[in-house]
Amino acid sequence: MVCSGCIRNVIVQAGHIGQSAVRSVRLRAIYRSLNANIGLRYTWNRQFRSSVKMMVDTAKGEPIINVLPEKEDDGGYASGGWKGHGGSRAAEFLKEHLFENLMKHPEFMTNTKLAISETYQQTDMNFLDAERDTYRDDGSTASTAVLVGNHLYVANVGDSRAVISKAGKAIPLSEDHKPNRSDERKRIENAGGVVMWAGTWRVGGVLAMSRAFGNRMLKQYVVAEPEIQDQEVDEELELLVLASDGLWDVVPNEDAIALARTEEEPEAGARKLTETAFTRGSADNITCIVVRFHHEKVDPDPPNMEQA
Structure with a gap:
């Protein structure tokens, strides 16, 4: 067990989706420390539970988690983690605006991948504009x-990672954005940048x-610009495990x-x-989100039991 002194701040989010005979399924969520009494609705017949455990090291930048209700009429659920570096302003800005901007995107329900990609990049520009008169340069x-619907969309910018369990098999839904990744290095160098070794590979x-x-x-x-993968939600x-590099540096996907x-x-x-x-010696901040799916078949049109 980890001593309580090792964890400077803990944020726990838990939710449950119950079954319904119709396509509307409700989620009751409790989000302590950041948000409270969040009511979520999702149109899919299954139970859904998620939880977050987080250690905050404000000296290095603050990992932050967030959860947001669905669009008003159509359903949807969003959860994510941001890990700041060089300060906490960027992570705080994302917590405040990223999901809000996404839910407002006109194609959120009809072309979700496009909406996510455009929202990520627009929110980045908004943050840079908000910080243009400062000397800060955090990220x-x-x-x-x-x-x-019945699709899970995972979007990633940076070195956090999302891994799902499908029939017991670990399947990554994101690839870490490291400067020494061959395609990333080529992109950086084509833009006029350089990747060099300074304790690790760095831009x-x-x-x-x-x-x-x-x-x-x-x-x-x-x-x-995020890399986005989608996964059909089936039995x-x-x-889903979504975590920062503080976990993945010492804990393999499997x-x-x-x-x-x-x-x-x-x-x-x-x-x-x-x-x-912690036990395996992670020296970095750790943000970890666990989402569990419970599938139950629900008959949307139960037979009429009345006697003729």
Whole structure:
């Protein structure tokens, strides 16, 4: 177990989706410390539970999590984590605006991938504009999961990662944005940048990730265009683990899924992953979101039991 003194701040989010005979399914969520009494609705016949365990190190930048209700009429659920570097302003800005902007996008329900991509990049420009008269140059990663209809959309900028368990198999839904990734290095160099070794591979010898929000001085090379993958939600989809590099540096994908699957409650799964990362010597901030899907078949049109 991790001593309580090791965790400077803990934020827990838990939710439940119940069944309904119609396509409307309601989620009751509790989001302590950031939001309270959030009511969510999602149109899919299954139970859904999620939990977050987080350690905050304000000296290095603040990991932040967020959850937002669906669009008013059509349903949808969004959850994500942002990890700041060089300060917490960028992460705070994303927490405040990213999902809000996404839900307002006119094509959120009809062309979700386009909406996510445009919203990420527009929100990045909004942040840079808001900070243009300051001397700050902080940035942030973002890793989000958006549920629309029966599709799960995972978008990533930076070195956080999303991994699902499908029929017990660990399947990554994102690829870390590292400067030494061959396609990322080529993109950076084509834009006039340079990737060099400075303890690890860094853009311009400064930033150890190839995509991020903010980072004005490196913006020409360090873009906020997300890579997006979508996954159809079926009965084989068991859970989602979305976490910062503080977890993945020491816990492989397969280990993370195996550990999370041993716990029925997502909160317990998130706690186990966080404590495992500490035990294995993670020296970085850890943000961990666990989402568990419970599938139950519901008859939308139950037979009429009245006697003739």
